[in-house]
Amino acid sequence: MDMAIAWDWLKQKNFRLNDPNLHPVVAQRGWEVVFEAWRKGIYVLITQGNRTFKEQEEIYAKGRRKNPDGSWTVVNKKEIVSNAKPGESYHNYGIALDFALYTPDGKQVTWDMNTDFNKNHKKDWMEVVQMFKARGFEWGGDWRSFKDYPHVQMTFGFSIAQLKAGKRPSRPAMVVQVPEPKITDKKKEEYMIPVAKADKIIALIQAKWKEKDEQIKQYQKMWQEENAKPDKCQQKLDEYHRAAEALRKDKKELGELADEVRKVSGRRAANN
Incomplete structure (x- = not known):
């Protein structure tokens, strides 16, 4: 509050x-x-x-009068706020x-x-x-x-x-x-993502991740087919390999992005 x-x-x-x-x-x-x-x-x-004892006596004296012999006489009960003498x-x-x-x-x-x-x-x-x-x-x-x-x-x-x-x-x-x-980190709070919205973002990221995965499989198949040819082209093999590696990097980054979205929505990362 x-x-x-x-x-x-x-x-x-x-x-x-x-x-x-x-x-x-x-x-x-x-x-x-x-x-x-x-x-x-x-x-x-x-x-x-x-x-202090002196302060206590001042409080005890409210509503009372101290006599010459050290005793006390009540003069006004309504003013009494304490029955404790100094030290009591x-x-x-x-x-x-x-x-x-x-x-x-x-x-x-x-x-x-x-x-x-x-x-x-x-x-x-x-x-x-x-x-x-x-x-x-x-x-x-x-x-x-x-x-x-x-x-x-x-x-x-x-x-x-x-x-x-x-x-x-x-x-x-x-x-x-x-x-x-x-x-409280107010700036951090401002960028918190509601769970429902985070789920939609993660779903889009996962769809993109699957798309990259399918592309990698296609390049792997193309590499295998080219490598099986008697007159295989090394340039094409290298090209397919580089394309697949770039896609793997994209997949990794998409996975990390999904985890960041989970964190700012209060969810645990998928790999935790």
Whole structure:
């Protein structure tokens, strides 16, 4: 499908996946989801990746007030966006992502879970969630309490308590590969021959090939008859031989031409 948003543009917007503090497996799988979704006409924006403890406190503070003794008091429940204090979010360890979607024109970011921008009768948000799940991510929308619909995480089997105690998932020696669309040879596509038309062309070539074959047989017969004469003419024998060889060359070229037509119509060559 023709993409409304260019891949190069979307790559730049998803710069958070290039954060070296993000676990490489999380970054790689994140890029794969963004790319797969893009190919389906869904434009994912990674809004959060690795998050510092300070940033986590700022998020936790929304809807709350920090008291002098370090405790927190809720002042506005509607403004609360996280129940995770600094060190209590998988974001703080580079193994979680938050995402949103772009509108098809790329002008707006939305968290609407009911959109179907690619018109395939499926909710875009849930399509993206399934892409993440297929790559080993947990989705915050599956949590029993305080559901976090834009959130996905890859725990690697580690609990928050273990992470706070200093344990970390191993980081494989890998280079994160940003997917790239295959470059299509538009010129080659323009010259593709429909199979039905190719069959007609090949039939004409084969008829010409048979005609050349019959001519070769005639020259062979003429050569044999002349060679059987007591007063055979060497000049005629040479002439018949050259004519037959030229026809054999024509036959070979016709066969190669038929194979080329087969190839550009998506068929296998006769000699393959």
